[in-house]
Amino acid sequence: MQLNKKVSVLIPAYNEDRFITATLQAVKSIPEVDKIVVVDDGSQDMTVELARAEGxxxxxxxxxAGKGGALNLGAELVKNDDIIVLLDADLGLTAAEARKLVLPVLANxxxxxxxxxxxxxxxxxxxxVKGLAHKGIKYFTRLEMQSPLSGQRAMTKDVFNKILPFASGYGVEVALTINVARMxxxxMEVPVQMTHDLTGRNWKGFVHRGKQFKDVLKELFFLYFKKISN
Structure with a gap:
């Protein structure tokens, strides 16, 4: 295992002041991590102040700009590092589990x-939404993904730079998986004990999942028409 590689973590954040401090402290506890970049995506709470306090x-x-847009903003600061980790800001203390994602990439x-x-x-x-993402990924790559919408990932510099720019909206994870596999x-999926803030079965939750479904479907249609036109 090559332990001299530089590992950077890129975290998009939007109104995550309930979780951001714990998330960042957990990421800082991972010994392999050299750099942490937070992209605040227009938050209206205390996310910026709390992230700044963590140094x-x-x-x-x-x-x-949405998740994909936020990732694109931060890409310039991490694209030259050996391994790039993408994490959501609402993982809290379970963000320390990201080490399980880093080690297999370090070990090639x-x-x-x-x-x-x-x-x-x-x-x-x-x-x-999960069902649509699962079927879409399987159609394009034959991969059976248990967590097709997971935004927690680690990848090599080569992969990161090949897939830029990230897709817009909530379709970013599905497009990322399909594009990387097709290249x-x-x-590899890695079992972790992570948790994040789940949307409930209320109006806000249904609106959020509706946007997710629309964005995932949009990416799948784009990839399909791109495939048949080649």
Missing amino acids: VTLIVSEQN QADMTIAQFPRIKHKGGFGL GYKV
């Missing part, structure tokens, strides 16, 4: 790892 590299966007066992979350007892939605890179 990480901070990019502040005045407008909300995978080009990109994806966090496989544990099964949850109380689901927020009805599984429509011939080795993709």
Whole structure:
């Protein structure tokens, strides 16, 4: 295992002041991590102030660009590092589990790892978005993904730079998995004990999942028409 490689963590954040401090402290506990970059995506709470207090590299966007847009803003600061880790800001202390994603990439066992979350007892939605993502990834790559929407990933510099720019909206994870696998890179799901803030079965949750479904479907249609036109 090559331990002299530089590992950077890129975290997009939007109104995550409930979790950001714990998330960053957990990431800082990972011995292999050299750099942490937080991209605040137009937050209206205390996310910026709390992230700054943790001493990480901070990019502040005045407008909300969405997850893909935030990742693209931060890409310039990490693209030359050996391994890049993408994490959500709402993982809290479970962000320390990201080390399980880093180690297989350091050991050249995978080009990109994806966090496989544990099964949850109380689901927020009805599984429509996850089902669409699962079927879309399987159609394009034949991969059976247990956590097709997981945004927690570690990848080599080569992979990271080949897939830039990130897709917009909530389709970023599905597009990333499909594009990386179709380029011939080795993709591996890694079981982790991570948790994040789940949307509930309320109006806000249904609106969020509706946007997810639309964005994932949009990316799948784009990839399909790109495939048949080649």
